[in-house]
Amino acid sequence: MSLTSASTHHLTDQVAQFHLRFPIDSDDLDQDQEWCEFRIDGEDDWSRIRFHNYHEIYEVPGLYEALFYQCLKCCSPYRVVQLLNDVLMDDPHHMEDLRVIDLGAGNGMVGQELRNVGVQKIVGVDIIPEAREATYRDRPGIYDDYIITDMTDLDESTRQHLRTAEPNCLTTVAALGYGDIPTDAFIEAYNLIDTPGWLAFNIKQDFLDDMEDDTGFAGLVRKLMRKKYIEIHAYRRYCHRLSIHGEPLFYVAMVARKLKPI
Template sequence: MADAFAGVRLLGPPVTDGEYIELSEHETVHLHEYTRIYAVPGLYEHVVQERLQCRSPQVAAEGLLRAAASLGLEPESMTVLDVGSGTGLVGELVRRGGVAKVVGVDALPAAREACLRDRPGVYADYVVGDFQLGDGLREALSPYAFGGLVSAGAFGGTHATPRALVNALGVLPPGAPVAFTIHEQWMDEADPDGFGVAVERLVADGRLELLERTRFQHRVTTTGEPIFYQLLVGRTG
């Protein structure tokens, strides 16, 4: 697959105002232009996993499996919600770890299409929706008795908001293991609209108990600088 992408070049500041990838001499796309990137089979995995060494899917999936084990829960009897599931990397990893069923949610129809194309059979269901908007998502997910939540690289910045995190946790029963990754900059407790304050409030209200909070290198930028995220592992209260 790598040869198919030999012409792909990574571009970053100060070349442009953000992180871009050059697909050909005629086409340059922003790294977060997922609809375009997901349209090419294997391109997201090549750029983000291989070239930018993204570890969030593995870190989040392992976090969830660790939390389940520490709570004495059998993955084989669990249905897990994957928020911002993209092309399905996280679902594949938790299924490989023994989880019985995974249901994906992503705001982009292109993510669902890519996942069904590249990883058919991994998800029991894959719903297009945004937890921020409460756009009938709860109803679409109501047939499932979720026993856990996992999410990698889908919260913060141009992605899902703290409100989306609160809403997603709201579909779980008490005592369910959860694991998600967030850029450390969005965990800054000095930001009243950030995830740091939202997580603090969830913990103070007894809606979330934190079992682990660790810093790890999520990936490198297109110019090679490390980006650090936090892994939050816990259980719903």
């Protein structure tokens, strides 16, 4: 787990205080139904938490990091940002020149990784206020601005506000599909960034397979490529994290150049 930044060293002790236990008779649980119980060191009571109830997880300092990053070995913010960094080095472009919208920013893990590789301007966007509160609490200063809005229903003043940041890069990590960010919200965010611009995102591998996909992302990505809206610069399959049974959950990280608006 990356907790190296000076602004987050205080979290290390909080992350260490959690005891976690997982259901053993739950083979048929899909990723968005997974849950666990946690107990804080020195306390007797266990609390149950569903992974998709992000607002409850963000409210407990260090729980998101302990559960997803330390226990289930999530590496996606690091992997997606490193892939973007690699592509820009080959292109060549400078991370320092990026002005990023981080969609589904959560408690700021992606913003932190972007800062680690030199990005100067980052605007976070999330639908739930608890995400911004957790970011301000645990990673203060990581985002220049953090907007709470539903990207599926963006009003004109928020759209204009986001445009004033003159974004030229969109990141979205662990947030597409599964009842989180649907295709129309992705398209809305895509259209906010400059042309040409950069996209760096990940998505569950199954969602890129037409037979498995009910999110619409398989068709959208294929269409964007075929009609030359985007040019793929990197495509990397990797283990996003482990399931509660210790099985690898494979995602694909993609970095693409936006060539024209949709």
